[in-house]
Amino acid sequence: MNRRVTIAYLAGLGLLLLAPNFIYPILVMKVLCFALFACAFNLLLGYTGLLSFGHAVFLGSAAYVTGHALKVWELPTLVGLLAGTVAAAALGWVIGSLAIRRQGIYFAMVTLALAQMVFFFFLQAPFTGGEDGLQGVPRGTLFGLDLANDINLYYLVAAIFSASFWLIQRTIHSPFGQILKAIRENEPRAISLGYDVAKYKLLAFVLSAGLAGLAGATKTLVFKFATLTDAHWHTSGEVVLMTLLGGMGTVFGPLVGATIIVTLQNELADKVGSLVTVIMGAIFVICVLAFRRGIVGESLALYKRMIGQKT
Amino acid sequence: MAEDCILETTGLVKEFRGFVAVNGVDLKVRRGHIHALIGPNGAGKTTCFNLLTKFLEPTRGAIRFNGIDITHEAPEKIARRGVVRSFQISAVFPHLTVLENVRIALQRKLGTSFHFWKSDRSLNLLNDRAMELLASVDLQDCADMVTVEMPYGRKRALEIATTLALDPELMLLDEPTQGMGHEDVDRVMQLIKKVSANRTILMVEHNMKVVAGISDTLTVLARGSVLAEGPYAVVAANPLVIEAYMGTEVDELASPAGH
Numbered sequence: 001m002n003r004r005v006t007i008a009y010l011a012g013l014g015l016l017l018l019a020p021n022f023i024y025p026i027l028v029m030k031v032l033c034f035a036l037f038a039c040a041f042n043l044l045l046g047y048t049g050l051l052s053f054g055h056a057v058f059l060g061s062a063a064y065v066t067g068h069a070l071k072v073w074e075l076p077t078l079v080g081l082l083a084g085t086v087a088a089a090a091l092g093w094v095i096g097s098l099a100i101r102r103q104g105i106y107f108a109m110v111t112l113a114l115a116q117m118v119f120f121f122f123l124q125a126p127f128t129g130g131e132d133g134l135q136g137v138p139r140g141t142l143f144g145l146d147l148a149n150d151i152n153l154y155y156l157v158a159a160i161f162s163a164s165f166w167l168i169q170r171t172i173h174s175p176f177g178q179i180l181k182a183i184r185e186n187e188p189r190a191i192s193l194g195y196d197v198a199k200y201k202l203l204a205f206v207l208s209a210g211l212a213g214l215a216g217a218t219k220t221l222v223f224k225f226a227t228l229t230d231a232h233w234h235t236s237g238e239v240v241l242m243t244l245l246g247g248m249g250t251v252f253g254p255l256v257g258a259t260i261i262v263t264l265q266n267e268l269a270d271k272v273g274s275l276v277t278v279i280m281g282a283i284f285v286i287c288v289l290a291f292r293r294g295i296v297g298e299s300l301a302l303y304k305r306m307i308g309q310k311t
Numbered sequence: 312m313a314e315d316c317i318l319e320t321t322g323l324v325k326e327f328r329g330f331v332a333v334n335g336v337d338l339k340v341r342r343g344h345i346h347a348l349i350g351p352n353g354a355g356k357t358t359c360f361n362l363l364t365k366f367l368e369p370t371r372g373a374i375r376f377n378g379i380d381i382t383h384e385a386p387e388k389i390a391r392r393g394v395v396r397s398f399q400i401s402a403v404f405p406h407l408t409v410l411e412n413v414r415i416a417l418q419r420k421l422g423t424s425f426h427f428w429k430s431d432r433s434l435n436l437l438n439d440r441a442m443e444l445l446a447s448v449d450l451q452d453c454a455d456m457v458t459v460e461m462p463y464g465r466k467r468a469l470e471i472a473t474t475l476a477l478d479p480e481l482m483l484l485d486e487p488t489q490g491m492g493h494e495d496v497d498r499v500m501q502l503i504k505k506v507s508a509n510r511t512i513l514m515v516e517h518n519m520k521v522v523a524g525i526s527d528t529l530t531v532l533a534r535g536s537v538l539a540e541g542p543y544a545v546v547a548a549n550p551l552v553i554e555a556y557m558g559t560e561v562d563e564l565a566s567p568a569g570h
Contacts, residue, residue: 167428170427170428170430171427171428173430173431174426174427174428174429174430174431175418175421175423175424175425175426175429175431175433175434176423176424176425176426176427176429177427177431178407178411178414178415178418178424178431178434179415179418179424181404181406181407182404182407182415185404185405185406185407186402186403186404186405188366188398188402189398189402189403189404190415191366191386191387191390192364192366192386192390192395192396192397192398192402193390193395193415193416193419193473193477194387194388194390194391194395194419194477195387195419195424196385196387197387199425200424200425203425203427207427
């Protein structure tokens with residue numbers, strides 16, 4: 001079984017390395033950025049049981065900070081990425097500390113409200129370029145390689161995604177991840193066993209925010225701009241959709257969900273125009289009504305049933 | 312005498328918007344005893360439990376554990392002091408395996424519970440101790456089962472194993488035999504008796520057979536106040552107690568084995 005998993009990972013890695021030979025690299029990079037965003041979100045929703053409804057704010061803040069660092073301060077690319085990630089994690093600490101005092105729907109509402117506050121700050125603040133966005137962010141170079149070349153950038157993005165995916169995977173399967181699952185499963189019991197659950201939730205929130213930020217920072221590098229859309233609540237909704245569609249609480253679910261949603265949006269944008277939001281809405285409804293465990297979740301359940309029948 | 316008392320409450324009061332659920336309870340739990348808390352529905356037993364473990368904040372009164380005032384401590388801190396509770400509804404982590412359930416309790420002592428960069432294989436060194444605990448409640452054969460698939464009685468046994476993992480000085484069990492069949496009740500009763508060695512147990516229990524069978528002292532609560540206290544035989548003969556328990560419950564008190 002373990003061997004099969006290793007082979008699956010190697011196959012995935014191979015696919016990741018070869019993909020730009022067949023598919024437009026910018027599209028693959030966009031998919032990877034949103035997949036990372038969704039994976040970070042899933043760490044919170046799927047493994048800790050916290051529904052943040054303002055996660056786009058971390059994507060957006062990191063996008064602006066990285067954009068500003070590269071364009072105005074002219075910092076090296078990696079430092080710019082790091083700055084965005086750290087900024088998102090710090091914002092995650094502030095929003096997280098306030099939100100984890102409440103539970104369930106109230107938690108979601110607090111995150112949404114705080115995210116909207118930050119959104120309107122970005123709308124007014126001079127450094128974001130308001131409605132126009134922050135345009136013309138230079139990609140810079142890395143170890144002498146010019147990142148303006150899409151293929152060079154692609155391998156950087158693939159490396160960032162793989163490393164982050166590994167970190168999320170490790171977090172889920174760590175001593176810390178065990179406690180997160182315990183909190184998700186039965187919070188009062190976790191408290192009665194002596195765990196200060198607020199601290200665990202906060203660390204999970206900061207990790208998730210930081211990784212969502214890394215996704216946003218990388219996205220700025222790919223598209224050379226940061227816009228208000230990144231921080232808009234639509235984007236917060238989209239990441240919920242991606243995670244649910246793929247399967248929350250599964251390792252690969254968010255990846256699958258993000259791939260489907262981003263590809264669909266890309267394919268449909270010039271064919272059906274603004275109808276695309278209606279289609280996304282319909283997918284959401286179908287997903288919630290017909291397959292709640294998401295694509296990966298339902299497939300796993302089916303696989304288990306088949307194995308169960310054989311024995 | 313003072314040293315013999317592991318847990319003591321003085322004038323414990325809990326009001327919910329004018330409704331007094333617990334009204335001036337003075338409770339003394341003696342070290343090494345199995346102390347049962349009984350009373351009709353709504354008497355304030357579970358509220359009392361929630362106050363003792365600080366899942367609820369008392370309106371007035373004080374709680375002392377080993378002579379230390381714990382009235383204003385956080386619930387997880389009280390757990391770390393050695394007062395560990397169970398819940399009325401089976402408190403397990405349903406989608407983790409049986410072994411993982413016990414390991415969660417053992418894990419805190421390792422001090423790596425915030426280490427998100429470490430592999431969970433580092434927890435395997437706790438497996439032996441976890442298996443020992445599972446064996447003590449006859450669950451060693453279910454270690455790899457996902458908890459949700461186990462029958463109810465076994466989940467309660469798992470809960471006791473998880474609580475034991477913390478090696479608590481004082482165990483609070485909220486209706487440990489609730490919703491169980493005869494065999495399971497007997498099994499859990501034996502189990503409680505067994506684990507009560509070297510520790511103190513305070514339990515809320517409805518089943519008079521269990522109360523009569525294993526408790527050293529019992530406290531009867533009614534309408535938020537202590538109605539009677541003492542060994543089973545004395546309390547069962549108390550006319551006030553018989554009055555509080557009407558109908559069939561009287562028979563239960565009179566002949567506990569008949570239940």
